[in-house]
Amino acid sequence: REPVTHEPATARPGEPRKVPRWLRRVVQRGLASDPAARWPDMPALIAACERGRRGGRGRLALAAGAALGLLTLGLRMTAPAAPPSPLCQGAAAELAEVWDAETRAAIAPRFAAAGPRYAAATWATAAAALDRHAQAWTDAHTRVCEATRVYGHQTEADMTRRMRCLDDRRAELHQVARLLARADRDLVERAVTIAYGLQDPAACVLRGGDDDVDRDDPAVRHVRDRIAEADALVHAARHAPARALLGEALTVAAARDWHTLLADGQTTLAEALDQLGEPAAAEDALYRAVWAAEAARDDARTARAWIRLAPVLAEKLARPAEARRATEHARAALARRGTDSGLGPALGFALRVSEAAVAVAEGRFAAAESTLAAALADSPFGPDDPRLIDPLSDHGVSFYLLGEHAAAADQYRRALAIAEPSLGAEHPTVGDLHNNLGNALVSQGDLAGAEAEQRRALGIYRDSLGPAHPSTAGALANLANIAVLRGAPELAAPRYREALAILAALPTPHPDEARIAYNFGACQVRQQDPVGARISFERAVAVQRRSQRPDHPDLAAYLTGLGITDVERGEPARAIAPLEEAVQILVTAPRDPLYLAQARFELARALWASRKDRPRARALAEQARKTYREVANADRFLGEVEAWLAAR
DSSP: OOOOOSSTTTTTTOOOOOOOOHHHHHHHHHTTTGGGGGOSHHHHHHHHHHHHHHHHTHHHHHHHHHHHHHHHHHHHHHHOOOOOGGOOOOOOGGTTSSSSSSHHHHHHHHHHOOOOTTHHHHHHHHHHHHHHHHHHHHHHHHHHHHHHHHHHHSHHHHHHHHHHHHHHHHHHHHHHHHTTTTTOHHHHTHHHHHHHTSTHHHHHHOOOEEEOTTTTTTHHHHHHHHHHHHHHHHHHOOOHHHHHHHHHHHHHHHHOOOHHHHHHHHHHHHHHHHHTTOHHHHHHHHHHHHHHOOOOOOTTHHHOOOOOOOOHHHHHHHOOOHHHHHHHHHHHHHHHHTTTTOOHHHHHHHHHHHHHHHHHHOHHHHHHHHHHHHHTTSSSSOOGGGGGGGHHHHHHHHHHHOOHHHHHHHHHHHHHHHHHHHHOOOOOHHHHHHHHHHHHHHHHHHHHHHHHHHHHHHHHHHTOOTTHHHHHHHHHHHHHHHHHHOOHHHHHHHHHHHHHHHHHHHSSHHHHHHHHHHHHHHHHHTTOOOHHHHHHHHHHHHHHHSSSSOOOOHHHHHHHHHHHHHHHHHHHHHHHHHHHHHHHHHHHOOOOOOHHHHHHHHHHHHHTEEETHHHHHHHHHHHHHHHHHHHHHHHHHHHHHHHHHTTT
């Protein structure tokens, strides 16, 4: 077929031909940088070309007239710049009284009055994040409007869907601003987490809003606002008020089959329930979130619920196989959604962090380390983004659990380089990182450096969290550990007792109680107090069995302590059962090889002394010697096992 053109028939040879405007629009849509604004498929593109070709001749006179009018205008005015379209201006005005200069200025004094010395730093970081969020919302709003009203790349229906999504993001920002305006000491601590917890408005440009609710319905707006407010409360660690707020909203959403709102509300409720110590109820809420998201055919919400469910199953409910399946469900939902959803990178990062948490809960520390390394290497966040603090710290923990203490220290220092300027040097999270760095330095033999880090952590905790906080107990216990290593167990014992007293006063068992009791038991062994040591090790085992999986590597360490005290008290036969269990756990779920070597050597001593299986006792001791020869900083242990073997 002969192409239809708009150039005069007398065009000179070699003169560039003008492109019809209909064709220019078709091509521009096909080349749009926004994938959602392009033609959905090739048949749609061909149909648009056919429409333009058929209508070209009939529109020729009109086009020519329009061109003539433009020419006349050009003679009257001296080449003005094309003014911006008035159709899509004023997006910033829609954030008035939600987040603007006046709102920002009104909140700042609340932070200053809240008290913590780090308040100025957290406010500066949080306010800057909210400024960027507001600008991203304004930019997204303008892009969505222009795609329909200016460029014609997008239908009115698509624009409406995307504007609904932006309405949700604006409601979330409004609730966060309202919450920050009531800032107290606890909220100041979490302000940066709250600000960075908002969903990216840019994703609305690609994926649009929800089709299963009428956003003009006042009841829908009421439910949506309640969920947004509850989500802000959860980020502020106000879990009980969040749960109470969600009750009516979830009932209405379920009764009216508002699936997307129900998915959001149940996910928020699950977070509150988990933090309130109700993991079984949190699991139920997350499954409800999954079902609602599936009913809405919303893969992003489905993935988010599965990602959150995995660590609940692994860490709180001791069901690691189900947790791994949850992460696979999340990965499938993300794959189905595709990479152009605007949420893929952030959700993919969250999925890897969740997978690493599951691996740690199972004692698969090498898998956790490699998963976190991949996540951090492909992070969607900038190098100084506060959202990297926790993953970097988790990466350090995974190295520490593998016995790679120098690598662990490097990750803690990387996290500190972000945390101190963004949160303030006195922030509890900074205390956590100093605490972890101190532990890594202890394992490298740098006791002076370790003590400095732990004293820094203790000072931060006492100032920001108070003397009866579990973190304060942890820092006291770590300073006690250093005293033991310095050969001063008499200085360590009071600190252990103080730390354990803090944890014993808590309404629910704290996982650190088991570790501190174990370390106190080791101190009592050095003080030649095997009776007291056994009581401490029994406490560690009991707390661990209540709060963690029965085959977790930490339990093996505590069982090894029990075996040591029984051998030292002259009851080697009694020591065999806990030591056998410890060896079996550590063979199945490897961690720092020194733990397995110690369990094997102590079992060898128990078997030999009880005359049970002396050939196996020698074999176990030789396995321990081999490990001690291969591991750095194990000379003392190597000397003990070699002396024992030489004597037998």
